[in-house]
Amino acid sequence: MPEVKEIEILIIGGGPAGLSAAAAAADLGASVLVLERDGKPGGQLVKQTHKFFGSKKQYAGDRGYQIGNLLIDRCQNNPKVEVWTDTTALGIYEDGVVTAEGQGKHLKIKPQKTIVATGASEKMIAFPNNDMPGIYGAGAVQTLMNVHGIVPGQRVLMIGAGNIGLIVSYQLMQAGVEVAAIIEAAPAIGGYLVHASKIRRAGVPILTSHTIREAYGQESVEGAIICRLDEQWQPIPGTEQDLKVDVICLAVGLSPLTELCFQAECQMKYVPELSGHVPLRSESLETTRPGLYVAGDVSGVEEASSAMVEGRLAGISAAYSLGYGNEAAAKLQAEALAELSELRSGPAGQKTVQGIKKLMDKEEAAC
Structure with missing residues (x-):
């Protein structure tokens, strides 16, 4: 029988939310163990080379990988924090x-409190030949380029004009890869206009109300057929275009990685605005399973800035x-809640605000 490791707070996931939770809890004096399945903590921050927006509290002006290194240093320099890398959580019993x-x-761990900060996985979409070599998720392309220094190909079609699609397109261009076009099924660009403007100034078309009909090629991607969509999101015959590309990159959204929450029998609810099934939780981010908290994309997909603040709130709680x-912790909780409210106050945060309202609505039955 394996020995049981006892700890006050266990954090599952060493990304922006998990590291922020660990630092916040340890600063208050709690002993913390972080489980990270990759060889290095930092999550998505490790491969993000763009500068963050917001305020100094959310590391505005710093690049993602720099923020990741700052959070890693905070945890490594705190004797109350232990980080186990290359370690995957299997179940909460x-x-x-x-x-x-x-x-x-x-391994067996017996925590007094648990924070699930497992993040999210990339969504895929269905189209003919979507399993061909040369078709990637945007996160995979970022990992190839920004972590391993490998370009995925020479000419790319990007599907999705949210922030991820726009940012990764710009990073592809910086690496010398041609972006043939960015297509977006919605009638408007989903990402920040500052990112879209950089892309357009470089001569890359962003085609809204467009989708992919199919990919084609012999042994790998050689091209894609795209077309325009009508107001009912249906393909318009005769609007097809043939783009010669060797890479198709999908940036069509993320799904919260909530398997552990389901397995732990947290009460769950499907909320489209939060990108999928998410656990019901209190204002302090405690789920319906006492002592189990959530933070970051597992609680609803948002920007990394919000994930870090949620992590801090969960760690403090x-x-x-x-x-x-x-009293100091209660004050820090209030400050984190105010910070989240501020982050979600703009147009980009309205979807999250609506999703949280649905989640908290006692009238609607939970799944």
């Missing part, structure tokens, strides 16, 4: 034990529930 696999061993911080 009725007796409070969490199992994991790491370094070829089966978990530590406060163990008796750390007292």
Whole structure:
């Protein structure tokens, strides 16, 4: 039988939310263990080379990988934080034990509180030949280029004009890859106009109300047929275009990675505005399973800035529930909630605000 590791707060996921939670909880005096399935913590921040917006509190002006390094340093320099890399959480059980696999061993952990910060996975879309070599998710392309220094191809069709699609398109161009076009099924660009403007100034067309009909090629992608959509989102015959590309990159959204929340029997609810099934939780981010908190994209897909603030709030809340911080913790909770409200106050945050309102609506039945 493997030895059981006892810890005050266990955090599953070492991305922006998980690292922020760890630092916040440890600063209040709690002992923290972070499980990270990759070889290095940081999550999506590791491969983000663009500068962040917002305020200094959300690291405005710093690039994603720089923010990741700052959060890693904060945790590494705090004796209250332990980080296990190359370790994957397997399950959260009725007796409070969490199992994991790491370094070829089966591990058992008994935390007093648990924070799930597992992030999100990329969505795919269906079209003929969507399994051909040369078709990637945008996150995979970022990892290839910004972590491993490998370009995916020579000429790319980007599907999706949200922030991820726009940012990765610009990073492809910076790496010397031609972007043939960005297509977006919606009638308007979903990302920030500052990102779209950079793309357009470089001569790349952004085609709204367009979709992909099919990919084609012999052994890998050689091209794609795209077409225009009508107001009912149906293809308009005769509007097809043939784009010669060797890469098709999908930036069509993310889905919260909530398998552990389902397995832990948290009460869940499908909320489209939050990108899928998410756990019901209190203002302090505690789920319907007492002592289990969520933070970041697992609680509803947003920007990394919001994930870091949610992580901080979950870390403070978990530590406060163990008796750390007292009045100081209550004040920090209020500050984090105010910061989240401010982040979500603009047009880009309205979808999240609507989603949270639906989530909290007692009238609607949960799944």
